Amino acid sequence: MAAVFLVTLYEYSPLFYIAVVFTCFIVTTGLVLGWFGWDVPVILRNSEETQFSTRVFKKQMRQVKNPFGLEISNPSTASITTGITLTTDCLEDSHLTCYWGCSVQKLYEALQKHVYCFRISTPQALDDALYSEYLYQEQYFIKKDSKEEIYCQLPGDTEIEDFGTVPRSRYPLVALLTLADQDDREIYDIISMVSVIHIPDKAYKLSCRILYQYLLLAQGQFHDLKQLFMSANNNSTASTSPSPEETIADRSLLEKVGLSDSEAEPSEETSRDCVVCQNGSVNWVLLPCRHACLCDSCVRFFQQCPMCRQPVQESFALCSQKEQEKDKRKTL
Ligand SMILES: [Zn+2]
Ligand SMILES: [Zn+2]
Numbered sequence: 001m002a003a004v005f006l007v008t009l010y011e012y013s014p015l016f017y018i019a020v021v022f023t024c025f026i027v028t029t030g031l032v033l034g035w036f037g038w039d040v041p042v043i044l045r046n047s048e049e050t051q052f053s054t055r056v057f058k059k060q061m062r063q064v065k066n067p068f069g070l071e072i073s074n075p076s077t078a079s080i081t082t083g084i085t086l087t088t089d090c091l092e093d094s095h096l097t098c099y100w101g102c103s104v105q106k107l108y109e110a111l112q113k114h115v116y117c118f119r120i121s122t123p124q125a126l127d128d129a130l131y132s133e134y135l136y137q138e139q140y141f142i143k144k145d146s147k148e149e150i151y152c153q154l155p156g157d158t159e160i161e162d163f164g165t166v167p168r169s170r171y172p173l174v175a176l177l178t179l180a181d182q183d184d185r186e187i188y189d190i191i192s193m194v195s196v197i198h199i200p201d202k203a204y205k206l207s208c209r210i211l212y213q214y215l216l217l218a219q220g221q222f223h224d225l226k227q228l229f230m231s232a233n234n235n236s237t238a239s240t241s242p243s244p245e246e247t248i249a250d251r252s253l254l255e256k257v258g259l260s261d262s263e264a265e266p267s268e269e270t271s272r273d274c275v276v277c278q279n280g281s282v283n284w285v286l287l288p289c290r291h292a293c294l295c296d297s298c299v300r301f302f303q304q305c306p307m308c309r310q311p312v313q314e315s316f317a318l319c320s321q322k323e324q325e326k327d328k329r330k331t332l
Contacts, residue, residue, distance in 0.1 A: 056303060059287065059316040066215060066225075067091040067184070068177040068193040073149055075208040080172060080201040081161060083153030084208065092188075093180040094142040097123040098152045101135030101163060102174040111194070115220050121191040126176050134174070135160060141180065162203035171211070172199040185218070192216045193225075228285055229307075230272055230292045274298055275306055287314040 010017040069089035078084040088096055110129035114120045118129060123139060136158055140150050152173070154160055163170050175195040179185050196212040213225040273295075274280045280295025291307040296317075304311055 056299075056312045057314045059314045061316045064189045065091070066190050066193070067179065067188050068094065068190070068215075070096075070175060070177060070193065070195050070210075070213070072197065072208060072210065078199050078208040080154060080163075080199055083151055084173065084197070084199055086150045086152060086175065087147060088142045088150060088177070089147050090142050090144055090177065092144045092184045094144070095123055095176075095178050095180050096140045096142050096150060097126070097176045097178070098138050098140075099126075099130070099134040099174040099176070100137070100154050100158075101160065101170045101172065102130065103133035103170055105169065106130045106133040107171065107174060107194075107196070111214065111216075111222055114216055114222060119191065119218065119220065120176075120178075120194075120216055121185055121218070122178055123176060126192075126194075135170075142177075162201035165203050168204075171196050172201070173197040189217050189219070190215045191218045194222075226290065228290050228292045230282065276301075283318050284315050285318060286310075286312045287316070292318065 067090055071087045071089075072078065073085040073087045086096070088094070107130065110120065110126060113129050118125065120126050120129060127137070136154055138152060142148055142150075163172055173196075175197060177193045177195075179188065179191060185191050192215075194212075194214040194216065195210055196214075197208070198206055198211050199208050200206060214222045215225055216222045272282045272292075274282055275293040276298040277295060280297055282292050282294065283296050284294045284299040285292045286294070286302075286305045289305050289308050289310045289312075291305050293305070293307050294302065299315060302312060
């Protein structure tokens with residue numbers, strides 16, 4: 001059938017015949033070469049193969065130093081009536097200001113003000129931005145590099161036992177950390193940290209926790225500080241800690257504009273092994289799930305997270321290739 005068609009075609013127009021045969025030849029050659037993995041234009045490859053060759057987008061990151069650290073000590077014992085103990089860990093002299101019963105709406109308005117014009121770099125600035133929409137305020141001075149335990153409590157005369165039923169218009173506690181020294185504010189990109197803390201009371205018994213931590217930048221942005229989930233392995237660093245996911249709190253990710261915190265300890269880093277090859281050290285964080293579980297050589301094979309099966313939209317390296325080479329040279 002095809003032969004009869006070709007002969008008839010040749011009789012009518014030899015030139016057109018040659019063109020058709022030549023096109024068929026080119027397409028066949030392209031398909032054969034594509035099959036063997038040669039670098040032919042994607043248009044000639046089958047769709048499955050094109051899908052496989054799409055790489056996960058690598059996020060550009062910038063490291064910034066966060067001078068502030070705040071944690072809750074013994075969250076299980078904290079309550080509105082008995083108070084809460086906070087542990088601070090700051091790289092510079094700082095002020096810790098606690099706003100009890102802070103208005104939710106006014107806090108977010110204050111953060112928006114920070115973005116547009118009114119930078120929140122001092123307790124006074126937040127006070128003004130909140131229009132004093134809180135019930136009680138207390139302030140502490142934090143010496144640099146001292147892990148201080150600070151006990152905060154609402155005074156008895158305020159007679160507040162709960163903040164009502166949910167949804168609420170006030171957060172139980174908002175803690176602001178600011179740099180005490182004017183000179184320090186010019187060194188750091190991050191000028192203050194706002195922690196929103198939930199404390200249980202009679203009306204709402206959800207356990208005590210940090211709900212949000214916002215890092216405020218001198219340039220006007222603010223970012224939600226989020227934890228990374230490191231893969232746990234069998235070696236000593238993981239076994240000494242009760243929950244490996246929570247112990248990496250110091251290593252934080254600023255997701256929105258791709259900033260990464262530089263507080264991580266490299267020694268801890270190298271001791272965590274890749275979940276796939278069990279050999280390379282973990283260096284890649286997958287987004288949006290924030291699992292850090294792959295090494296440099298395995299990351300390229302995964303379009304789904306090996307821990308939770310979520311499709312990977314973006315990924316970023318904890319330590320850039322250049323830095324790793326430097327580290328290697330140092331150890332040699
Ligand atoms: Zn690996
Ligand atoms: Zn995951």
